[in-house]
Amino acid sequence: MSQYRESRERLERPLIRLAKAVGVATSYMGMSNDYHEIADDVLVSVLAALGIDASSDEAIAASLKTLLDDKHRRLVAPTVLHVEGSDSKVLVNVGVFDIPEASITLEDGTPYQGKVMPDSGDGSTAYWMNDAFVTTASVVIPADLPIGYHTLHVKVAGRTQDATLISVPKRIELIDAMKEHRLWGWMAQIYSIRSRESWGVGDFADLGTMLSDAKTKTGADFMLINPVHAAEPVTPLTPSPYLPISRTFLNFTYIRPEAIAEYGLLGEESRARVKQLHDSVRSLNTNTDHIDRDAMWAAKMQALWIIFKAGRTPERQAAFDEYKRSRGEGLEAYATWCLAYDKWGAPSASPSSWFVTTNKDSAEVKALRDRYPDTLDFYRWMEWIATEQLADAQGAARKAGMELGVMADMAVGVHPLGADVWWNPDRYANGATVGAPPDMFNQQGQDWSQPPLNPISLEKTGYLAYREMVHAMFAQAGALRIDHILGLFRLWWIPAGKGAKNGTYVAYDSAIMLGILALEAARAHGVVVGEDLGVVPEQVASSLASHGVLGCAVEWFEQMNGVFRDPRRWREMALASVDVHDMPPCAGYLQYEHVKVRAALGLLEGSVDDFQKSAEAEQRAMLRMLLNGGWISADCVNDVPGHLQQIIEGMYRAMTASPCKLLAAAIVDGVGETRTQNQPGTNNEYPNWRVPLADGDGNPIMVEGLFDQPRMQSLARVLNA
Structure with missing residues (x-):
């Protein structure tokens, strides 16, 4: 062998x-x-x-x-792909002497007027079933079929069968502003950036202000934000934005109560109560130790209930009703799950938990919905308000002149006890989670605890779950970042109880999933970025490039054998950044914050001295690259602590020398923050996703005046040069 x-x-x-x-x-x-x-x-x-x-x-x-x-029993596969601009052959199972017929119903319900022609098979394969041979012929889908989610009707010898026909663009075309130029923007963990009017956690109103100010005061054209997928309805709230309850809906804890239209309908007493609730958590806005989501939500949820119960004008009620109609069963799934969590307690994997004993068709679930219609509608309403407020933030970005505005971040998967899994368990693998195999950084492998989408179910349902999610995210964003985009090709499945080492890869139909991204991006005139860090198989890289999906280039990771690559040799089709949220900001990294944290938490495989020496060698190599490129002076190399800001800006100057189409500057680097947002390998040992924005001296940085900060202005000048 x-x-x-x-x-x-x-x-x-x-x-x-x-x-x-x-x-x-x-x-x-x-x-x-x-x-x-x-x-x-x-x-x-x-x-x-x-x-x-x-x-x-x-x-x-x-x-x-x-x-x-x-x-072979099916006439045609449940889902077929067509690429606009070229004829496509769709295989059809037929008898030896049969000729298939086909027609198409477009997604708007009208018949396609073009001809779907049969194409005889070559007879090279045959399968014996039910006392007869089954062979293959094909039908030809014309090149001019418009993009969309259509239905293919196939008829053979009196039998008919339908398939979801997904017609997609060949690639995601660059928006006009990126064809001859490039764009730059900021990266923000929006929960960590508060204003004086926040409820202790950054919200969608704060995001709208930041987007507008980022454009008018610094010239930025987008803001990459943390995932804002749906969360739990009651405390305690999961800190990680990468473990959502549903990826199709929004986290309504980001609502600003006073920005809701119905707030204006409140009477004097109700308004005073909302103010009292706000005042009870206002001091959290300047807390630089940690983000207290639970305290925020305990107060804000009461305020939202008061506003909800105030009612709506006929026009607003009609808009709410239309929202409920348009979101259909998906909204019912999330709202019902929230209601069950609210009334029956947190779900668990215990055999006695409602998550295990009930489903969407259970009599107990129907009775719960009937018993609490107002509370059920409250959860629908909050999702509507969250959708409106995120759309308002994107509208503020567009009004200010941003080319992209919000760049939304799509998490890899969902919480195993969340709404998506409970309502549609058939869409997910039962008894496996997603993770990563062992590597030099994680010798035991990684288990991310999220159940993977079942590729067999995806094909049978026309990729409906994926389509709905991508469409919903593009509805309030100009760009989409896909976390771990290799998951569109294959995912590391870990069977329950086996440990992360003992898994294997399961393949997905990347052509269809990338095609759906291209279709939704075309409709939204948007951009797609795939997080493709680490080892990427050559065929994956070429497929992403051919589909027009931008990759990622992180300056600290662009190295090999201890030598950093000159940014001028980075690829063009990428989003470039200096750092990421899983490492300290530049100021912290240059002061070996990652060494101190890992040593304190016992996360090192070897000795602290060895890790410190490797970190020092890495820093010297970075400084050497910056010095050789002319982006810093020799004084910086000889006195790093005394030249932190110059080195940070030197790293960004080096990044701007790259040909990358998108450049991203971290707000934490613009204010001198040193703390990392997430320390991989930890849970509550480190305050992951709970670090408020502060400067290098620990002073809180607020939304008001954020982009007027001297360091932010100086860094923006580097990006605008």
Whole structure:
């Protein structure tokens, strides 16, 4: 057997054939070019998570036969892809002498007027089923079919079957402002940046102010914000924005109560009560120790209930009703889950938890909805208000002249006990979570605790869950950043109880998922950025580039064998930044904040001295690159503590020398903050996602005057040069 290839004997095994038939990897190459074959028990468990029985030789044989029979029994696959501008052939299962017919209903319900022509098969393959041979022919989808989510109707010998026909642009075209030029913007953890009118946590009204000020005072054209996916309805709130309850809906804790239209309907007594609630948490706005989401929400939720109960004008009620109609079952899923959480308590994996014992069709759930109609409508209403306020923030960005405005961030997955999983469990793997295999940074691998979308379910449902999510995110954003975009190609599945080491990759149809991104970006005139840091297979990189998806370039990561790459040699189609939220801001990194934190928390594999020496060597290499490029002076190299600001701006000057189409400056770097927002490998040992914005001396930095700060202005001049 080759060192890097499975043997013929292994490949002929029924279990291996079954796994490969559904996209489950039976071997993989690690980050260090190390070859791994997946153990049988892992494959059996991953297949079970996909709903496929491989528990015995007999079960494997039966599952293989069922897969093949199902594949050939259908006339056409449940979901087919068409790329606008070229003819597409769609395979159709037919009898030996059959000729398929086909027609298309466009997504608006009208018939497609073009001709869908049959194309005879070559007879090269045949499958024996039900005492007859099944072979393949095809139908040709014309090049001029418009983009959209259509329905393909196929007819063969009196049988008819439909498929979701997704017609997509060939690629995501650059917006006009990026064709000959590039854009720059700020990166912000919006919860951490408060104003005098905040409720202790930055909100959508603060975001609107920041977007407008960022454009008018610094010339920025976008702001990359943390994920604002939906969260829990009651405390305690999960701090991480990357573990959402639903990726399709918004986190309504970011609502500003006083910015709601219905606030104006309040009587004197109700208005006074809202003010009292606001005053009870106002002091949190200047707390630089930690963000207290729970205290904020305990007060704000009461204020929102008061405003909700004040009612709406007929025009506003009509708008609310239309919102509920347009969001349909998805809104009911999230609102009902919130109601259950509110009345029955936090969900858990316990056999007695309502999350386990009930579902959307349960009599208990119906009775709960009937018993608390106002509370159920309250959760629908908050989602409507959150959607309005984020749209208002994006509107403020556009009004100020920003080319993109909000760049939304899409998390990898959802909370295993969240609304998306509870309402539609069939959309997710049952008994597996997503993570990463072992590498040089995490020798035990990583388990992110999120259940992966089931690729079999995605295909059967026309990728509805993914389509709805992408569409909803683009509704209030000019650009979209996809966290861990390699997940559109494959995800590391970890069977329950096996540990992160003992998983395997499961493949996804990246062509369809990237096509959906292109379709929604085209409709929104938006931009897509894929977080593709780390080792990216060559075919993945080329696919992302061909689809017009920008990658990411992080200055601290652009190094090899201890030498930093000259930014002038970075790729053009990328979003460039100096740092990321999983490391300290520049000022902290240059002062070895990452060494101090990891040492204090016991996160180092080796000695503190060894890690300190490696950090010092890395810093020297960075300074050498900056000095050689002419972006800092020799004085900076000889006295780092005395030249922190000059070095930080030198790093940004180096970044601006790159050809990257998008440049991002971190607000934390513009104010001198030293603390990291998230320390990987920790939970409550470090205040992840709870660090308020402060300067290098620990003074709170508020939204008011943020972009007037001398350091912010100086950094903006670097980006505008």
